[in-house]
Amino acid sequence: MRTSVAVYLGIAGLLMAAAPAWAHHAFAAEFDAQKPVKLKGTVAKVEFINPHSWIHMDVKDADGKITRWMVEGGSPNALFRRGVTKDALPLGTEISVDGYQAKDGSNRANGRDITLADGRKLFVGGSNPDEQPGK
Amino acid sequence: MPQPVVARPLLRALNLLAAAMVAALLIPRPAISQTAKTKAAPAKSYTAPRTPDGQPDMQGVWSNAILTPLERPADLKDKAFFTPEEAAAYIKRTIEQGNKDRRDGSGTETDVSRAYNDFWWDRGTSIVKTLRTSLITDPPDGRVPALTPAAQKRAAEVREARRLHPADGPEDRPLPERCIVLNSAGPPMSPSAYNNNYQVVQTAKTFVVLNEMIHDARVIPLDGSPHVPSSIRLWMGDSRGRWEGDTLVVDTTNFTSQTPFRGSGENMHLTERFTRTDSETLLYQYTVDDPESFARPWSAAIPSLRTTGPILEYACNEGNYGMEGLLSAARFEEKKKSK
Numbered sequence: 001m002r003t004s005v006a007v008y009l010g011i012a013g014l015l016m017a018a019a020p021a022w023a024h025h026a027f028a029a030e031f032d033a034q035k036p037v038k039l040k041g042t043v044a045k046v047e048f049i050n051p052h053s054w055i056h057m058d059v060k061d062a063d064g065k066i067t068r069w070m071v072e073g074g075s076p077n078a079l080f081r082r083g084v085t086k087d088a089l090p091l092g093t094e095i096s097v098d099g100y101q102a103k104d105g106s107n108r109a110n111g112r113d114i115t116l117a118d119g120r121k122l123f124v125g126g127s128n129p130d131e132q133p134g135k
Numbered sequence: 136m137p138q139p140v141v142a143r144p145l146l147r148a149l150n151l152l153a154a155a156m157v158a159a160l161l162i163p164r165p166a167i168s169q170t171a172k173t174k175a176a177p178a179k180s181y182t183a184p185r186t187p188d189g190q191p192d193m194q195g196v197w198s199n200a201i202l203t204p205l206e207r208p209a210d211l212k213d214k215a216f217f218t219p220e221e222a223a224a225y226i227k228r229t230i231e232q233g234n235k236d237r238r239d240g241s242g243t244e245t246d247v248s249r250a251y252n253d254f255w256w257d258r259g260t261s262i263v264k265t266l267r268t269s270l271i272t273d274p275p276d277g278r279v280p281a282l283t284p285a286a287q288k289r290a291a292e293v294r295e296a297r298r299l300h301p302a303d304g305p306e307d308r309p310l311p312e313r314c315i316v317l318n319s320a321g322p323p324m325s326p327s328a329y330n331n332n333y334q335v336v337q338t339a340k341t342f343v344v345l346n347e348m349i350h351d352a353r354v355i356p357l358d359g360s361p362h363v364p365s366s367i368r369l370w371m372g373d374s375r376g377r378w379e380g381d382t383l384v385v386d387t388t389n390f391t392s393q394t395p396f397r398g399s400g401e402n403m404h405l406t407e408r409f410t411r412t413d414s415e416t417l418l419y420q421y422t423v424d425d426p427e428s429f430a431r432p433w434s435a436a437i438p439s440l441r442t443t444g445p446i447l448e449y450a451c452n453e454g455n456y457g458m459e460g461l462l463s464a465a466r467f468e469e470k471k472k473s474k
Contacts, residue, residue: 033243078256081443102460
């Protein structure tokens with residue numbers, strides 16, 4: 001193909017920035033690219049709801065203080081169709097979340113990656129270029 | 136410790152699916168069309184099974200997940216069909232580029248827009264069997280015809296209003312964010328990034344399209360009744376259906392000015408055609424006729440493929456925490472600027 005990958009990446013980037021309708025709503029309007037967060041804690045509540053799922057987690061800081069965070073995911077319908085159930089993420093499960101915090105500074109983030117305690121990525125099947133084979 | 140959510144082979148397949156979603160990002164919003172003369176014309180050899188009422192039976196759950204873009208990518212110029220090799224390369228590239236698990240551009244709005252990882256997405260993994268480079272079948276260039284000056288003015292006004300008042304209140308936000316209509320549910324229906332499924336239910340006098348992307352069941356009368364008066368405008372328009380041989384033809388009018396499809400206006404006349412072309416395919420074609428908005432009518436075609444049900448609930452308003460987050464973010468930004 002003559003079209004360079006760079007061109008397509010450019011187009012994809014533009015469209016991703018300009019066409020948030022794909023994700024139902026504009027994540028860039030809700031979350032701050034300048035506020036990446038890494039959260040580690042336990043699952044406190046799972047809401048597999050539309051238009052977007054939310055995973056609530058309790059994050060303990062160095063002083064032992066616990067803060068509740070809400071992590072936004074996608075529409076759960078595709079997950080259900082793939083066999084995921086609410087039991088897939090039991091309460092108390094230890095998870096780590098990489099995402100971006102809400103612009104208003106509240107304890108909300110989008111869930112770019114959700115990782116289990118043993119390193120396995122939740123809802124990821126090996127296409128993650130950063131993931132090591134066998135994980 | 137929780138177990139992996141899904142078996143790994145399935146996950147691989149799912150990743151492909153998710154990657155497919157990327158393809159859609161390469162192209163402006165999809166739609167599909169077709170005219171009677173195109174290659175996608177229904178195969179004559181297949182006769183659809185019948186409902187108890189004797190209608191061609193289109194009931195079941197169908198999927199519009201497909202990587203073919205609505206419009207032919209500009210760089211393909213006059214190339215209406217891929218070769219098999221080009222098709223494979225296009226699919227691969229599209230899936231790769233759409234992969235939400237990519238981690239380049241960390242700390243950018245693009246990365247924020249990738250939102251959550253690939254597993255949540257479902258854009259399909261193939262293109263149309265004809266290898267057509269666009270879902271648009273007419274005009275021959277595979278592109279949405281030029282907008283009229285009036286349509287361009289309308290679109291510019293919407294953009295300006297959004298620029299001036301991006302999020303004063305929920306009314307300023309796009310209809311999908313407000314859970315009022317979601318674009319892919321149409322009409323016309325378009326392939327989307329997830330929830331591409333729709334269910335058809337037929338009775339002697341109605342044809343119902345229940346779309347998984349948002350909560351609407353479009354109940355289409357087949358009883359020959361006229362459209363509602365032009366003073367009544369509806370989010371999804373007013374649809375009336377009739378049988379032409381084994382094809383269901385649906386006319387929709389009475390749209391609103393707030394639901395443009397690729398620049399259409401409230402007086403768009405949309406004609407959809409549903410035809411069973413084999414046991415696994417429901418060919419969905421549509422023609423957009425809106426001289427106030429487009430230089431000429433245009434058509435597209437999507438082969439909807441049979442898929443596994445059931446259609447799942449999409450209770451959008453109840454769970455729309457995102458709206459609160461968006462508005463709260465806007466207030467925060469305003470405060471920051473005013474300091």
